Amino acid sequence: MRVxxxxxxxxxxxxxxxxxxGDIAGGEVVFTTASCGYPQAVTDPSFAGQILVFxxxxxxxxGTDLDFLESERPWAxxxxxxxxxxxxxxxxxxxxxxxxxxxxxxxxxxxxxLVLHLRSKGAMxxxxxxxxxxxxxxxxxxxxxxxxSVEEPKIYDNAGPVIxxxxxxxxxxxxxxxxxxxxxxVRLPHDVSASEILSWKPAAVLLGNGPGDPxxxxxxxxxxxxxLGELPIWGVCLGLQILALACGASTEKLPxxxxxxxxxxxxxxxxxxxxxxxxxxxxxxxxxxxxxGLSVTHKNLGDGSVEGLCGQGGMVRGVQYHPEGSPGPxxxxxxxxxxxxxxxxxxx
Numbered sequence: 001m002r003v004x005x006x007x008x009x010x011x012x013x014x015x016x017x018x019x020x021x022g023d024i025a026g027g028e029v030v031f032t033t034a035s036c037g038y039p040q041a042v043t044d045p046s047f048a049g050q051i052l053v054f055x056x057x058x059x060x061x062x063g064t065d066l067d068f069l070e071s072e073r074p075w076a077x078x079x080x081x082x083x084x085x086x087x088x089x090x091x092x093x094x095x096x097x098x099x100x101x102x103x104x105x106x107x108x109x110x111x112x113x114l115v116l117h118l119r120s121k122g123a124m125x126x127x128x129x130x131x132x133x134x135x136x137x138x139x140x141x142x143x144x145x146x147x148x149s150v151e152e153p154k155i156y157d158n159a160g161p162v163i164x165x166x167x168x169x170x171x172x173x174x175x176x177x178x179x180x181x182x183x184x185x186v187r188l189p190h191d192v193s194a195s196e197i198l199s200w201k202p203a204a205v206l207l208g209n210g211p212g213d214p215x216x217x218x219x220x221x222x223x224x225x226x227x228l229g230e231l232p233i234w235g236v237c238l239g240l241q242i243l244a245l246a247c248g249a250s251t252e253k254l255p256x257x258x259x260x261x262x263x264x265x266x267x268x269x270x271x272x273x274x275x276x277x278x279x280x281x282x283x284x285x286x287x288x289x290x291x292x293g294l295s296v297t298h299k300n301l302g303d304g305s306v307e308g309l310c311g312q313g314g315m316v317r318g319v320q321y322h323p324e325g326s327p328g329p330x331x332x333x334x335x336x337x338x339x340x341x342x343x344x345x346x347x348x
Contacts, residue, residue: 006106008051008080009135011125014117018080018109022130025078025104026138027051029126030281031115033260036062038094042076042103043069045148045169046237046279048211049140051126052076055115055260060085060094067091070171075148075211078104078128082111104128122255123281144211145169145220145238149190153200156185161203161343164188168210168220168238173324177336178206183343191219194226204232204343207239209322214241214251214282221245232315232342236335237280240318244309247316250288254305257281258320261327264301265308273301276332277325284309284320314342 006020010029031053032041038059042052059081079098084107086093098105106128118124127135148169156175160182165175168190178185186200190210197205205227214221224246227233235243241251258278266273284306286296298308298319310317317339323332 002108004108005131006104007129007131007135008106008109008114009127009129011137012121016080016109016114017131018106020104020106020128021099023078023102023104024127024129024133025051026125026127026136027077028123028281029053029118030123030257030259031055031111031118032279033262034277035261037261039064039066039097040068040070040173042074042079042098043071044171044279045071045075046171046209046211048075048144048148048169050076050211051078051080051128053080053109053111053114053118054082055111057082057111058085059083061087062090063088064091064094064097070173071148074098074101074103076103078106080106080109080111080114082109083107118256123257143213143216145190145217148210150187151189153189154187156187158182158184160184160340162186162200163343164197164200164202164205166190166192166197166205166207166239168208168217168242170208170210171322171324173322174206174208174236177324177333178340181336181340183340192223194223194230197223197227198230202231204234204339206339207233207235207242207318209237209239209279211238213253214238214245217242228316229312234316234339234342235318237320237322240309240320241282241284243316243318244284244289244292244294247292247294247311249292249294250285251282252285253282254280254303258300258302261325263321265298265321266301267298268296274331275327275329276307276321277327278321280320
């Protein structure tokens with residue numbers, strides 16, 4: 001019988017026990033409701049600086065599909081699961097793969113109770129330590145986008161229009177969708193200026209996803225504001241939030257965020273609902289959209305939060321969910337079809 005050897009301490013003084021390898025990690029504790037795609041979740045740069053709890057009980061049951069990761073390494077600080085499986089049908093076992101990056105995996109945790117606690121109390125800081133070790137909570141001073149973005153421009157050649165993609169912590173899945181549609185991509189660092197973006201003569205700009213509080217990214221917001229009216233600018237997740245802030249709206253922190261692949265969203269114009277993949281802890285404040293020129297296009301059917309915006313006749317547009325995600329159907333992919341249509345025309 002295994003002896004419990006690891007603990008997760010939350011800042012509200014609650015403790016959750018499990019089994020691990022002794023590595024210590026700290027960060028904001030959040031949960032995802034995804035039932036598969038666990039390698040993609042932990043490699044999503046939007047989880048940078050966070051301890052990730054899987055609500056689904058069995059994780060690791062098909063190995064680690066290395067050809068479909070969202071980045072080259074895990075970004076979650078630590079991973080907590082109820083039941084870890086060590087299958088290797090598709091790549092290395094999940095546990096050993098995480099260990100190779102010194103990412104703690106704590107298993108045997110009562111994740112159902114932990115998720116209910118986070119839903120009730122909200123996301124909060126936590127630290128994973130061996131049983132009996134002191135729990136020291138550390139606050140980061142650097143915004144995580146600085147760690148997850150590329151440092152230099154990177155070009156992906158193709159025959160289609162040039163798309164400037166600003167990398168705040170970009171998922172590889174977004175690149176795959178654009179490349180499949182013929183885009184010639186210039187992937188740019190998070191701190192790129194408006195003039196640098198325009199120097200590449202792009203047909204359109206896509207602001208990518210990423211981690212952290214969007215309101216703290218003042219330089220990035222200013223750069224996007226300087227681009228408004230110059231060319232089509234669309235955004236995904238954090239990119240949507242930065243775009244909204246550049247237009248004069250505001251954002252807020254959600255109690256426990258939206259993370260997983262089963263979030264229902266409605267198109268407010270057609271009334272059509274569909275399932276989406278999501279990973280964000282902040283949202284645009286709908287009441288702040290007055291006088292910004294932005295209109296709500298999509299809403300979350302769970303809490304009514306903003307899931308999509310448009311403005312300037314379609315020149316400005318974004319979604320809060322991840323259109324490259326595939327939570328069963330691929331309804332969200334139309335976002336990329338429409339974006340490429342706008343890029344190929346140059347203007348709406």
